[in-house]
Amino acid sequence: MRKRIFNNFKTLLSSASNNIFHVNKLHSYPNFTKNVYQVNRGPYKSLEEHHLTFFRDVLGENGMIVDLCDLEKYNVDFTKQLRGCSTLVLRPTTTQQISKILSFCNHNHLAVCTQGGNTGICGGATPVFDEVILSTELMNKVIHLDELSGVLTCEAGCVLQQLNDFLVERDLMMPIDLGAKGSCQIGGNLSTNAGGIRLYRYGNLHGNVLGLEVVKADGEVLDCMNTLKKDNTGYHLQHLFIGSEGTLGIITKVAIQCAPKPKSVHLLFLGAQNFTKVLKAYKKARYDLGEIISAVECMDHQTMELVEEHSELSSPIGPYPFYLIIETSGSESVHDQKKLEGYFNGCMDKHFILNGVVATSAAQREKLWSIREGIAHSMYQDGYVFSYDISLPFSSYYDFVTEMREYMGKKAHRVFGFGHLGDGNIHLQISIKEFSNEILNYIEPHIYNRVDELHGSISAEHGIGFLKRKYLPKIKSSENLSTMRKLKMLMDPKGILNPYKVL
Template sequence: MNVRMLQRFKKIKDVTSSVLSVFSVETNHLHTYPNFTKNTFDVDRGPYRSLEEHHLTYFRDVLGENGLVVDLCDLEKYNVDFMKHLRGGSTLVLRPTATEQVSKILSFCNHHHLAVCTQGGNTGICGGATPIFDEIILSMELMNKIIHLDELSSVLTCEAGCVLENLDHYLNERNLMMPIDLGAKGSCHIGGNISTNAGGIRLYRYGNLQGNILGLEVVKANGEILNCMNTLKKDNTGFHLKHLFIGSEGTLGIITKAAIQCVPKPKSVKLLFLGAQNFTKILKAFNKARHDLGEIISAVEVMDHQTMEMVEEYTDLSSPIGRYPIYLIIETSGSDETHDEEKLNRYFESCMDKHFILNGVVASSTTQIQKLWSIREKIAESFYKDGYVFSYDISLPLPSYYDFVTEMRHYMGEKSHRVFGFGHLGDGNLHLQISVKEFSKEILDYIEPHIYKRVEELKGSISAEHGIGFLKRKYLPMIKSSVNISTMRNLKNLMDPKGILNPYKVL
């Protein structure tokens, strides 16, 4: 190994924490470069070894120089989370290009007791893909090959680092589509989607990602490669091992390949953008849609006027129907445009006659539909500009869905700048956002125990589609029984006895 690289690594290792802290203050980018997570949340480092020069030599031999990231400026994008709330202190990113390299890396890390944080597109909101201390970041960004598409069965085989939007573009040219659609599709990786069992806007139609994964290739903590890459829709031979890793957030093994059941691209897509007086009316309109539109509904989204107000404030987008207290978005996907249009028109007129909705617009062209969907997709981009936003991804029974937002608005009072809610009404998934001027431990302690206690009382879930990660782990015992958690710990100890995979997360 050349001396220059060793010296540079040594220098980074010695000064990373102090330099990054000074950089944040002097450039006045406190929001862009948050405080270190270990300091903000007072976390104790686990009993893992620190990087040494001979470790770096080994990784360079396995990956080559281009497979390592050690430059201070380049490291920052891997160390800071998508929400710009969390920040690790990793001094090394490894970028493998093949499963065999991942196997060698994990075998070495397991033997030398080096902690590993696996990262895809780093778009999660729970801190599951961001290091807490100096864990080695294992980035899957170079494992981005589409391996095969069986167009007869519509099964796509690809590597874990494939960007979701790229997969969708590839399938679109073949009259197929991914069964999942996310706001972060331009940067999130399919491996990360699988490891968090991501939901998204079309879960109502196509179900959880878990139900669309036919096979996985996974590297275990000790480096063994577990091949569960069956592409059959039905295979009942023994334990369904692949399900262990779907939703386990990289704590049990590293997903390297996946076989995904894709779906036909619909011939007729339409979008309804509706305004209503209150959430009670929204529920009536939704219930009517379930009966009137039934088999062609592919997505049902809701957003309140505070959300729309924020989007209008920070983007060049605006409501196509004017301002209303609450909005409902219904997407339909079918095979007969005339049939779908007739059903939609009857539904729309009936909702107006019954006063379930006050106004609305139906979009049929691709351009119109994309423009209306962009309002929903720009929400996340907007609230980054609205101060420090506490973001909560919860599931609730529908009667309590929006009452929860109203309750939190009263609870926060003048302590917050804005409390707003939007989400996937079709599956009861609410995204509750609380915007404040700046982060403080006091405001965090004021918000979170109350939210999660109320979710528990309402028989909801503290994580609908984004996992537990780092931020929600201490609240897991509120929702899961001690038997559930002990079983999870037993699985973790069996699969990763040294605890090197994504420490400080989930458990």
């Protein structure tokens, strides 16, 4: 007998816990990145006492971190797999301080690694050697909000969740939502052109960012703080820095277009027999729910097993080969709920889905989203994880995961896939018990060769960083790379900004 959607949520309430996940403390630090990947240090100066004296004069004692124990937080990346050996973290509070710091570093040929929330998975925000870490964590002020236009102006160190909380109280919201929203910073989001679950509805950051303030490598402050939605006066210079991963300049302020907070939000959590059925349910959703869809996510059975194994969460509808998550955001609850009911019944009648639940309250939606957002924290308790953030055509979207599962065989502990189905972005994860160069060389460049053959992208939303830089020539033409290098040389001729990353 078919299970109907609107009386099924009690299953979810009994199976989910308020404690979304538990993260194991790091028992031992990873080996240094420079040793694991055999990187040669660039021709940069090492820190000397007179350098420290200058930084102390600019920032004061509280603006510097030199204690080795405190430094590890900044030297080790989010995945606990990369490790730099910086001996200094600078924490400026103003654009003028950053300008002085970069001017000094540029003159003295000191390499700088800019860091926001340090939540990236490609090593873009983690030093490789002894670069000076410039943290924007103290630059966290909301400067202005125009509630009529919805334009928010803030500093780059503002945490995404805190910005969204500020906006929600004023019936607005950020056009971006990430699993790491509790610690990632808006400056880092812009530097990687982060995507997330709201990209389907609101587009990427290039379309939402109206203006930026940026400090160039030589300390010059570039003021592109436009707050107009339409301004075609000259080159849109702010777009250069979105996705540049801190290699062209340091973002200090941002003006971003925020969206109205929806009055009616629902979340569907559906189970399907195979991925072909998932695609059919997705296509039907586009036509039946088109104007109110705000997110479309999917995950496979192996992903759900991972979450259930490493957290107190479980599927609210039981085990299924695939899960489809659809969020809708509208202005009239009765209208939206009627459309959802019609969509669900239609999918059941056509056998696109086998079961599902709907969440209508904020608490219910949070419990459902906690499953999706708990994946990242669960997978890093599953051993060493090779994480691949790729875009693929729908025709090969999940087939690629199956192919890699067969390719890895017994070499992998687990191969699983989840991601943003609505924009073709899948996260392929391969976990093994512990890192080995032999497995790394077995996986790469095979995986990137296949992505190229399938006309996909090796980075959908997390950037290139350190880990993917040598594969960029496989995706970008020599002409593209040459132009990128010329731009880098123009903006940062001494190469002090985030070396060993991207190029």
